[in-house]
Amino acid sequence: MPPYTSASLKAELNSRGWRLTPQREKILHVFQNLPRGDHLSAEELHQVLEERGEAISLSTIYRSVKLMSRMGILRELELAEGHKHYELNQPYPHHHHHLVCIQCNKTLEFKNDSILKHSLKQTEKEGFQLIDCQLTVMAVCPEAVRMGWPSALPSNWACTRVVAERLQEEEKKEDS
Amino acid sequence: MPPYTSASLKAELNSRGWRLTPQREKILHVFQNLPRGDHLSAEELHQVLEERGEAISLSTIYRSVKLMSRMGILRELELAEGHKHYELNQPYPHHHHHLVCIQCNKTLEFKNDSILKHSLKQTEKEGFQLIDCQLTVMAVCPEAVRMGWPSALPSNWACTRVVAERLQEEEKKEDS
DNA sequence: TAAATAATTGAGAATGATTAGCGATTGTTG
DNA sequence: CAACAATCGCTAATCATTCTCAATTATTTA
Numbered sequence: 379m380p381p382y383t384s385a386s387l388k389a390e391l392n393s394r395g396w397r398l399t400p401q402r403e404k405i406l407h408v409f410q411n412l413p414r415g416d417h418l419s420a421e422e423l424h425q426v427l428e429e430r431g432e433a434i435s436l437s438t439i440y441r442s443v444k445l446m447s448r449m450g451i452l453r454e455l456e457l458a459e460g461h462k463h464y465e466l467n468q469p470y471p472h473h474h475h476h477l478v479c480i481q482c483n484k485t486l487e488f489k490n491d492s493i494l495k496h497s498l499k500q501t502e503k504e505g506f507q508l509i510d511c512q513l514t515v516m517a518v519c520p521e522a523v524r525m526g527w528p529s530a531l532p533s534n535w536a537c538t539r540v541v542a543e544r545l546q547e548e549e550k551k552e553d554s
Numbered sequence: 555m556p557p558y559t560s561a562s563l564k565a566e567l568n569s570r571g572w573r574l575t576p577q578r579e580k581i582l583h584v585f586q587n588l589p590r591g592d593h594l595s596a597e598e599l600h601q602v603l604e605e606r607g608e609a610i611s612l613s614t615i616y617r618s619v620k621l622m623s624r625m626g627i628l629r630e631l632e633l634a635e636g637h638k639h640y641e642l643n644q645p646y647p648h649h650h651h652h653l654v655c656i657q658c659n660k661t662l663e664f665k666n667d668s669i670l671k672h673s674l675k676q677t678e679k680e681g682f683q684l685i686d687c688q689l690t691v692m693a694v695c696p697e698a699v700r701m702g703w704p705s706a707l708p709s710n711w712a713c714t715r716v717v718a719e720r721l722q723e724e725e726k727k728e729d730s
Numbered sequence: 731t732a733a734a735t736a737a738t739t740g741a742g743a744a745t746g747a748t749t750a751g752c753g754a755t756t757g758t759t760g
Numbered sequence: 761c762a763a764c765a766a767t768c769g770c771t772a773a774t775c776a777t778t779c780t781c782a783a784t785t786a787t788t789t790a
Contacts, residue, residue, distance in 0.1 A: 392787095395736090395737085396737075396738095397736095397737060397738070397785090397786060397787080398786095399737090399738065399739080399785085399786085401738085401739075402738095419776090420776080420777080421776085434739090434740090435739070435740045435741070436740090436741095436777095437739075437740060437741075437742090437777095437778085437779090438738080438739060438740070440776090440777060440778075441738085441739090441778090444777095444778095448711050456632040456690075460748090460775080460776080461775085461776060461777090462776085462777090477676060477677060477680060477682060479682065480685060486680060488676050490672050490676065492668070492672065493669055493672060493689065496666050496668065496669060497689065497691045500653060500664050500666065500691065501653060501691055501693045504653060504662060504693075504695075504696075505695075505696035505699070506653060506655065506693035506694060506695055506696065506699070507693055507694040507699055507703060508691065508692075508693050509656060509692045509693050509694065510691075510692045511689060511690065511691040511692065512689070512690050512692070513669065513673065513687060513688070513689040513690075514632075514687070514688050514689075514690075515673045515676065515677055515684065515686075515687040516684075516685045516686045516687065516688070517677045517680075517682035517683055517684050517685050518682060518683040518685065519680075519681075519682055520680075520681035520682065522683075523681070523682070523683055527683060535624050571765090571766085572766075572767095573756090573757060573758080573765095573766060573767070574757095575756085575757080575766090575767065575768080577767085577768075578767095595747095596747080596748080597747085610768090610769090611768070611769045611770070612748095612769090612770095613748095613749085613750095613768075613769060613770075613771090614767080614768060614769070616747090616748060616749075617749090617767085617768090620748095620749095636746085636747080636777090637746085637747060637748090638747090638748090
């Protein structure tokens with residue numbers, strides 16, 4: 379699926395009775411020029427545009443990212459930060475997931491198509507139609523680990539159980 | 555990892571200088587008696603307790619579910635509904651994921667340990683410490699499909715690209 | 731091409747979930 | 761039992777997001 383051009387965005391919008399406006403075009407461009415692995419909140423997008431002297435009202439920002447997400451152009455991410463983030467929606471084979479540090483919010487993308495495969499299988503098994511699947515791996519980054527995690531976890535995070543402890547042990551035995 | 559008893563909850567709380575209160579105990583009980591695959595928002599939990607004549611203030615509800623999530627007793631879910639949901643955190647081998655209908659919000663649990671395995675591998679590869687991993691599969695349920703999806707999608711949902719189309723084709727060839 | 735129609739914008743008000751502040755209450759410790 | 765700290769319930773505050781509405785701008789029609 380090729381990246382959007384203004385023309386293809388216009389076509390897609392028009393096919394639904396919607397319009398290509400300068401605002402929507404600018405927003406698309408921001409996302410298209412975002413470094414790989416980056417994603418923006420509505421507020422951040424607003425600032426980026428403001429700094430470029432292309433200010434767009436926050437209302438319009440919110441409306442546009444929602445619309446474009448619903449069209450499948452953007453992807454709405456629920457990382458662990460209290461607000462949504464957006465990135466270009468690049469379906470398979472560019473589909474990816476996120477590893478997030480619960481301490482500093484550092485976020486890394488990673489690819490793993492087998493997750494999409496499993497999700498697709500499960501979705502079909504239930505008779506559903508797949509739209510998207512988002513895996514969010516919550517973890518603690520090396521810096522935090524070095525600083526003595528788990529004892530040095532921020533006071534609002536006290537969880538010390540490593541969910542996969544047992545799995546890891548099994549893994550070693552099976553060497554699957 | 556066995557389900558919590560009031561005693562073990564008390565022990566875990568006390569070990570961090572926190573206390574077992576009647577409110578926290580009641581909240582734990584609600585989650586322990588929840589049907590499999592169910593999960594509650596703060597508001598819903600509040601109502602459940604009210605109906606049982608065990609009203610707890612909404613503030614305390616919010617404070618408690620957050621605390622218990624951070625302790626690893628509850629699991630905070632970001633399904634597609636604008637507010638958080640909570641369920642007992644049952645690590646591997648009870649770890650599971652969610653399939654959500656974006657039209658009616660119907661949610662189904664499913665298990666797939668390989669997803670946890672992949673997440674663990676990725677997490678270790680980056681030098682992170684795994685805390686939890688949550689896969690949310692967004693899809694459209696059979697009822698919605700029967701009603702003519704995608705054309706009958708609610709007007710605020712226009713995405714018609716099936717992310718995994720190509721993957722599905724590959725799947726057939728490889729028969730992996 | 732001008733008028734009619736419908737979509738879109740911007741600004742600010744409104745909403746809804748969640749958090750914070752505070753005085754009163756209740757465990758815990760010595 | 762006294763001293764201390766955690767917790768509760770209430771209300772007010774916050775923050776992201778949505779809504780309202782008059783003004784603007786595409787698109788379609790005549």
